[in-house]
Amino acid sequence: MSHADTHSHDYDHDHKPKGFVKRWLMTTNHKDIGTLYLIFSLAMFIFGGALAMIIRLELFQPGLQFVQPDFFNQLTTMHALIMVFGAVMPAFVGFANWMIPIMIGAPDMALPRMNNWSFWILPFAFTMLASTFLMDGGAPAAGWTLYPPLVLQGGHNLAFAVFAIHMLGISSIMGAINVIATIMNMRAPNMGYLKMPLFVWTWLITAFLLIAVMPVFAGAVTMLLTDHYFGTSFFDAAGGGDPVLFQHIFWFFGHPEVYIMILPSFGIISEIIPTFARKPLFGYVSMVYATAGIAFLSFIVWAHHMFSVGMPLGGELFFMYATFLISIPTGVKVFNWVSTMWKGAMTFETPMLFAIAFIILFTIGGFSGLMLAIAPADFQYHDTYFVVAHFHYVLVTGAVFAIVGGVYYWIPKWTGNMYSERLGKIHFWWSTISVNVLFFPQHFLGLAGMPRRIPDYSTQFAEFNMWSSIGGFAFGLAQIFFCIIVWRTIKGKGTTKATSRVWEGAKGLEWFIPSPAPHHTFQDGAPVNDGHLAHVSSH
């Protein structure tokens, strides 16, 4: 183990607990919990992806070949729930656990036992959710948006889904409290708020979003539960309720939720780009303000998901204008990333490739988002494959690409092994080409009039669906390949030992501890030297 950069710290005494149960089940170590989150997320990504493969298989050609329509609806519903709550969100919590304490020079998360609990709730919640596939009547089939009255026709899977969501909510809220408590209380001396890496900033803001909206979602699904089992009529017009009320509550949660899935991505990209451009992040302070601005706006745009429910003109105008505003801070971010690259000295290792693809493809998703914001045009786009293409561009080539880029960026630090750059590059090109074959034709399908969430389609949509499916299978396979790369890196097969710095241009505290990161870091506080930080070096 190299001690060159560790100053006076002694990392020799690892004190890793012995035995599987003590090491993993009872762990309070932020790195181990981070690892658990990331592995769980990868497993859910594969599970949710497998469901998507069945969806694309059925949509490969017109006519029903493999699954009944009701099961198809179960697949789309569960694919979304698992990807959103099981894959993307836990992945970011995994990154937060691993990196935030190291990045701010803290020895661990502020609330380590709660940290353990918030992870170990998840496998139980998802087992409960997935078990509905085995029930009479199957899994929830009303879409991840769970709109009543349809969702209330679904039988007892509703109760399982609702309790699973409650558990996920508890887990997320505990995770968010932990992040906030850690960042506010455990920064090393000299680590002022405006010296924190942008990943830490984006997570701090995300944590506040989580605390604000997860209880709203829990409330909404609880009302579904009482409507179904206890005779209330929150969403039933016959009893004085209103089905559209659910949509308002759901999207008051749902829109911030999509930023919960994208803000930490912005953070990861803001770490990767400066490293490989060998140049400080451009406009650090405006990046922080832009993130906060996006978070604020996310609370006042929800009804743009509902332009077709028949809102008053004033409401439609308000939500259209408010949605327009989001493109301003988002644009600032994109311009800042490009300016960071400008006049740098770039190299293109796998994390950088994913980050660059993120910027281009996420921006394409942003463009279609701006188009969707135009209410009179949304009357055409709404609930078509154009929307499906839009949110997969922001969530797959956005959030997932950032996660994958982040894994390549930090896995040498986590494992002490340098992944195979050759395999990483193959994975990048394979994913990037196939993901565009998968999702780009869906824009055309939507514009040509194909509604979303249908198991079979009119023959005019056949060609593009076949393209999309071929892209889908290729993208799915690429992620199996990714699992192999990760496995080989962990096991040290075909890899080289990582240095503590890993990347030539890397700045930030995580690059001043050995690779792999020792079980305990910064137990005696971290020496924060402005020159170590990415964005305060050139002032």
Added chain:
Amino acid sequence: MNKQKSYSSSSLKKLLWVALGVLVSGSAFAKSSLNMTQGVTEFSKIAYDLHMIVLWICVVIGVLVFGAMIYSMFAHRKSKGVTAAQFSHSTTAEIIWTVIPIVILIIIAFPSTTALIKMEAPTDADGKSITMDMTIKVTGFQWKWKYDYLDEGISFLSTLKSDSNIARQIGSGINPTTVENYLLDVDHPLVIPVDTNIRILLTANDVIHSWWVPEFGWKRDAIPGFVNEAWTNVKKVGTYRGQCAELCGKDHGFMPIVVNVVSKADYANWVKSQKGEQEVAEVKNNTQWSKAELMSKGEEVYNSQCATCHQATGKGMPPAFPALDGSAVVNGPLDEQIKTVVFGRAGTAMTAFGSILSESDIAAAITYTRNAWGNTAKDAAQPKDVKKIKNS
């Protein structure tokens, strides 16, 4: 105009180039088969124009931003021996790229606002709100549409045409491309006159549906317990096809919409013939039917209205959709079964058919189920039995 254009003639190679062209420039959007329809109403043209304006703005921004980035990736790479500059902010640049998007957004906001006002609060050239010439009520059911012509007293159901419905079943052995207008044809299309202001009221009987004909330029949700309002004025005679756009259960993909837009004279004739048919139906409701008549009509009604859930075999899809073959209700007292069909089953997908189907159709379907498959009730329901329960 037939929406069922097939581009089977275009080779895969051409498609690949089109897709590639779009990836690079976005320009292929202008080709009609890839793009939003311009449609046949004022709304659809507005939506199309806004779509194109914003698309081109995005393309220009994209070319500039990605262009700068790609240039940078080639010019500012370490392998060229450059040294990284160390600047990290520029207030001027940041102000410029905050202000320019604001200006662009304001430019987009003007036409969008005008368009929205025109759609939601229609006025004529003098600013007076325009009057509607007729009103049609659209009701969404799982999984069919009901159309009520409120001024004429005409009312009928519109369901997926049976050739599509047979072909779409798993293992049907029928190639969908051999079915004309696969999944986009109905037994009874909506018929409306051209150049007429039509108010469309939307509601639903069970769950939320959404009524969408792309050529008309909008979709609007049909929500149970609420009445939504929209309007249209179609400028061109023709047949226009659409689909339900809001997930509404297992057969969400199988409740198309077909609108025949006809000349005003043809519309008047159509109204006359419909009223004649309704008189015939009224007579049928008041006559005694033979069991053979009931059985043959019943099979037809059953297959169009009941078989989506209870299946043509009567085996259903338990637990959501119970089997009728061997069912205690179907083999039990006649009045109980009539009650179930007329009033529906609260808390299940079983619709109250009393307000949807004629008494003779209900009687026929019930008679059919009581005598089909292994069912042994052997009796027959007459329209008057249904009327008695309906009025009870």
